[in-house]
Amino acid sequence: MEAPHPWAFRPDAVPQRRPFGDKYTTFLGVVLMGYAVAGRGFAYLGFPPLFIGEVALVLGLVALAGAMRRTSVVPGAAMGLLVGLIGWASIRVAMGLPTWGIDAARDGMVVLYGLFALIAAGLVLEKPGRLRWLIAHAPRLVWGVILVGWPVHFFIRVFEAFPVWPWANVLIIQTKPGDLLVTLAAAVTLVTVGFQRPKPALIVGLTAGIIGLMITSRGGMLGFVLGMGLATLWKPATARYGRFVYVGALVVVLGLAVGSSGIKINDGTREFSVEQVWENVKSIAGRSDNPQLANTAEWRLEWWGKIIDYTFGGAHFLDGKGFGINLADDDGFNVDDEGSLRSPHNSHLTVLARGGVPMFLVWLLIQGLWFWRVGRSAVEARLRGLDGWAGFYAVCGALWLAAHVNASFDVYLEGPMGAIPFWTVFGLALAGTRLQRTHPHLLDDLRVGAAPRPASGPSWSWAAGGPAPSGDGAPVGSVAAPVESA
Numbered sequence: 001m002e003a004p005h006p007w008a009f010r011p012d013a014v015p016q017r018r019p020f021g022d023k024y025t026t027f028l029g030v031v032l033m034g035y036a037v038a039g040r041g042f043a044y045l046g047f048p049p050l051f052i053g054e055v056a057l058v059l060g061l062v063a064l065a066g067a068m069r070r071t072s073v074v075p076g077a078a079m080g081l082l083v084g085l086i087g088w089a090s091i092r093v094a095m096g097l098p099t100w101g102i103d104a105a106r107d108g109m110v111v112l113y114g115l116f117a118l119i120a121a122g123l124v125l126e127k128p129g130r131l132r133w134l135i136a137h138a139p140r141l142v143w144g145v146i147l148v149g150w151p152v153h154f155f156i157r158v159f160e161a162f163p164v165w166p167w168a169n170v171l172i173i174q175t176k177p178g179d180l181l182v183t184l185a186a187a188v189t190l191v192t193v194g195f196q197r198p199k200p201a202l203i204v205g206l207t208a209g210i211i212g213l214m215i216t217s218r219g220g221m222l223g224f225v226l227g228m229g230l231a232t233l234w235k236p237a238t239a240r241y242g243r244f245v246y247v248g249a250l251v252v253v254l255g256l257a258v259g260s261s262g263i264k265i266n267d268g269t270r271e272f273s274v275e276q277v278w279e280n281v282k283s284i285a286g287r288s289d290n291p292q293l294a295n296t297a298e299w300r301l302e303w304w305g306k307i308i309d310y311t312f313g314g315a316h317f318l319d320g321k322g323f324g325i326n327l328a329d330d331d332g333f334n335v336d337d338e339g340s341l342r343s344p345h346n347s348h349l350t351v352l353a354r355g356g357v358p359m360f361l362v363w364l365l366i367q368g369l370w371f372w373r374v375g376r377s378a379v380e381a382r383l384r385g386l387d388g389w390a391g392f393y394a395v396c397g398a399l400w401l402a403a404h405v406n407a408s409f410d411v412y413l414e415g416p417m418g419a420i421p422f423w424t425v426f427g428l429a430l431a432g433t434r435l436q437r438t439h440p441h442l443l444d445d446l447r448v449g450a451a452p453r454p455a456s457g458p459s460w461s462w463a464a465g466g467p468a469p470s471g472d473g474a475p476v477g478s479v480a481a482p483v484e485s486a
Contacts (some may be wrong), residue, residue, distance in 0.1 A: 024063040025130045029137055031056045032424065034416050037144040039175035043416050044168045044402050045423035049102070053432050060119035067122035079121065079430055080371035082114050085362050089220050092355065100324025107323040107342065111363075117427030124431045128147045128439050131428065135392065135446055139196040142187040143412055146205035148173070150180055150213060157216070171305045177213040179417055185227035186399040186425075192392030194447035219409025220402075227402030229307030234378035235394040236387035276457030300409075302332045303344050307353045309362070320356035327353055347413035348404075361456040365372075367404070370426060376402075377433040387461045388443025396429040 031052060034042035067073060074080050089111035091299060096104030124131040152173045156162050160208040162171045188206055214221040233332045307327075310316050321330065327350070328334040329339040339409040352360040378393035380386075403422045404414065412418035 004470050019066070021063045021066055021126060022130070024059055025133060026058065028056065028120075028123075028424070029134060032421055033141050035421060036141050036151045037175075038173045039179055039417050040415075041165070041170060041172045041174040044165050044170045047167065051416075053420060056420065057113075057115060060116065064115075064122045065118045066138065067126040071122070071125045073118055073122035073125060076369070076373055076430060076433070078366050078373060079117065079427075080361060081366045081369065082117060085111060085359070085366065086114050087264060088359065089323070089355065092132035092319075093415070096322050096324035102330055103326075103342075104322075104324030107325075107354060107414075109416075109419065110343075110347060110354070110414045111359075113413070113416070114423050114426075115429070116420050116423035120424045120427030121431040122427075123427060125434065128435050128442055131432065131435065132442065132446060134428070135195055135443065138395075141183075142190060142196060142206075145180065145183055145187060145289040146202065146209065149175060149183070150209035153177065153180060154212060159271075176220075176410070176417075177217035178223065179412065181213050181220035181224040182211065182227070182399060182402040182406050182412075183421070184213070185224045185231070188228065189231040189235070189391075189395045189398040193394050194387070195236055195391060195395070197468055198240070209421050211444070219406050221418055222409075223405030224401035226405055227398040229398075230401045232399045233393040234382070234390065236382055236390035239391070239394070299333070300345055300481050303331060304346060305351055306331055306333075307344060307349050311352050311357055316353075318355060318356050318357065318358060320352065320354045323354050343411055343414055345410050347407035347411065350411070350414060370400070373433055374429045377436055381436060384440075386440055386444075388435065388445075388447055389432065389440070391447060392432055392443055393429065396425050396432075400429070410477055441475065 034045070034052065043051060043053055046055060064073065072085060084229075087452070089108050092103050093108035093112070096108075100107075124134075133382050152162070153175045156171065156173070162173060164171055184206060188210070191202065196202070210224065212288065214224070311320060321327065326334070326342050327344065331344075333344075334341055344353065348360070348363065351363045355363075374396065375395055378390055378397065381389035381393065400422070403418060407413045407422075413422060
């Protein structure tokens with residue numbers, strides 16, 4: 001008699017009450033989908049001061065408390081340092097509350113959103129099957145970005161019309177091109193490493209979105225390219241990029257044909273044309289002839305230079321200017337009288353300006369340790385033929401690097417739209433480096449073309465009300481085969 005598959009259900013399995021951690025994992029998946037598709041519009045879902053991001057954080061801490069009773073949620077030096085950094089930033093925020101009030105807490109979130117890394121790691125270390133669920137449902141996020149995310153983004157840019165939330169002057173769907181390109185870097189990698197079937201409509205939708213968004217975001221364009229480069233280094237040997245290359249070449253040829261015909265679309269900020277892509281590339285290298293792009297770059301560089309001067313070479317070396325103060329006002333770089341801009345268009349320099357050089361160096365060290373640990377695990381997975389794990393790290397690496405680059409040109413990690421997905425992936429990847437040793441074949445059958453699960457039992461889906469995975473990664477009520485040790 002054939003042994004049951006490790007993830008199969010018994011038809012007579014008795015339904016059990018889903019633990020809170022399982023319910024929260026489903027909720028977190030919905031939150032990640034919302035931020036990817038609707039951006040700032042989704043962030044305003046709720047009522048002040050409890051918007052969807054704050055609700056997700058509070059509920060996540062409850063789930064984390066439950067996970068900590070069963071497992072350690074600090075897998076390695078990077079996570080340990082992150083815990084210390086969060087504690088350090090919390091003290092600095094508390095020091096700023098008497099003077100700046102809620103603004104101190106708001107500014108401190110650039111570090112405090114790192115709690116989502118602990119939450120994500122705790123969830124999947126407690127029950128490895130939760131990682132399988134997140135990966136298995138990631139294709140829904142990709143389709144959401146293709147069908148809603150970038151098409152609505154361009155609709156709003158061209159027609160300047162879309163419904164707003166009644167309690168805030170914010171569009172229900174309001175995304176940034178750089179943020180979308182970070183998501184698309186992970187989306188393309190999901191397809192190429194085999195976690196999503198490469199249907200023609202999917203390939204065309206992804207490629208068209210990427211080409212269009214690259215016109216409108218220099219930082220996003222650079223982040224996407226570098227993120228895909230890292231994914232290529234970490235990908236499994238079976239990954240396939242061919243269809244994207246063919247479709248991308250076709251889109252470029254069509255774009256050149258349209259560009260040579262003189263057809264251009266102007267949305268009031270940038271021109272949709274082949275020339276605009278070339279101007280974006282030149283502006284990254286500091287050689288743009290476009291005065292708008294050049295002036296924006298000069299404004300950023302001047303502000304960044306001032307921050308470096310008063311931290312590395314000035315009075316705020318140790319402590320920065322703190323959390324709560326409006327850096328744009330205090331540094332003399334605000335763009336309006338309402339004080340809407342609070343931090344420089346560089347999340348890393350925001351940490352430097354507010355926390356000082358020591359906090360900035362710890363921030364960089366955490367990211368460096370993450371890269372070393374996850375990269376080492378990715379190479380090991382590829383050498384051992386663990387294509388599921390190698391593909392997982394490639395997706396995480398694509399988003400991680402694309403997010404870092406985008407955060408170097410925008411206020412990306414200061415808000416929940418960028419920070420929550422970034423830190424969630426950060427924690428999942430670190431947890432994966434531990435699970436790879438204890439559950440080496442956890443992700444094998446999730447890839448397209450992998451050996452299918454047996455048909456003798458329903459496949460589990462929390463969204464459909466099915467049982468949740470048990471502590472060893474097998475669903476509750478299943479007959480799990482022994483798990484190999486690394």
